[in-house]
Amino acid sequence: MTEAVSPAPKRIVVAISGASGAVYGVRLLQLLRELGGVKTHLVVSDAGWLNLQQELDLPREQVEALADVVYPVRNIGAALASGSFQCEGMVIAPCSMRTLAAVAHGLSDNLITRAADVMLKERRRLVLMVRETPLNLAHLRNMTSVTEMGGIVFPPVPAFYNKPQSIAELVDHTVSRVIDLLGLPQPNSPRWSGL
Template identity: 50%
Template sequence: MCRILKLISSSARRRRQTLAMETDYSVREVQALADVVHDARDIAASISSGSFKTAGMVILPCSMKTLSGIVHSYTDGLLTRAADVVLKERRPLVLCVRETPFHLGHLRLLVQAAELGAVIMPPVPAFYHRPQSLDDVINQTVNRVLDQFDISLEHDLFTRWQGA
């Protein structure tokens, strides 16, 4: 059984207009997709403890501020605390950073996160499957993230590379 736990960071919650600009969903509609929704300020939530078993964690999108907090174990809220727990418990942590271009400080943070055990997975589209829409690009990223957790779908969301 796979349960989806959802956490929207405090800054994302304050910037509802970003969600509105980038998607056709409201915060409430996004939350309805999850089995459990945690308040970003609830540092006592189940996911803040290593004794609460998870398959891992995906942060998508992962801001540079969040990346920095994770790398430096600065757990000022539930998002960075849950990520810290996932790393200390040696569970998969997938960080989908989307800010570009990177400067040297960003690159160093990414290396440090990888050294701690995180998987760095910018949502960079592949073009060999010839995406026809933004949904095709998003689906490829979603499918690749699921691959990191050995979650197989009955039908892949994109065409996998079969060789030339």
């Protein structure tokens, strides 16, 4: 009798940039860990670290412990910078307008924007949880550009049809939608069943 071979874990790149909404990146890491069968690769910008501290009072070590592998944002020679790095996709949660602009214009000036560029050129899933309001024309044009290249612009707009009772429930619903976009099964995720 031969032993069953476990499938290799699916690799997901998670980036946290300097927009408000650091909770989305943290919760994404937590939910991906709970799913099992996923190996997370984390990159955080300098402004992302500031927001994690400001918004969530989370020390760097606690955030890094949520990921399987952590890369410095300036390590442009990391595995993520190459199309030969096999992964299912990447989520920038949250995605600042600066990061959006760099992705839209192919400015691979740090590991976040280079990894995003790799996702686009390799035709892999790239989800940008853009955080800004109101939007100016530059923001809208950059969103259009990323969409035309195959990326998914996913502003974390809360849904109220599930009658959320807390901010945590709003965040979980939004992050679960992002995980759906990555094609990962979530058996316990609440689904709309109609009226």
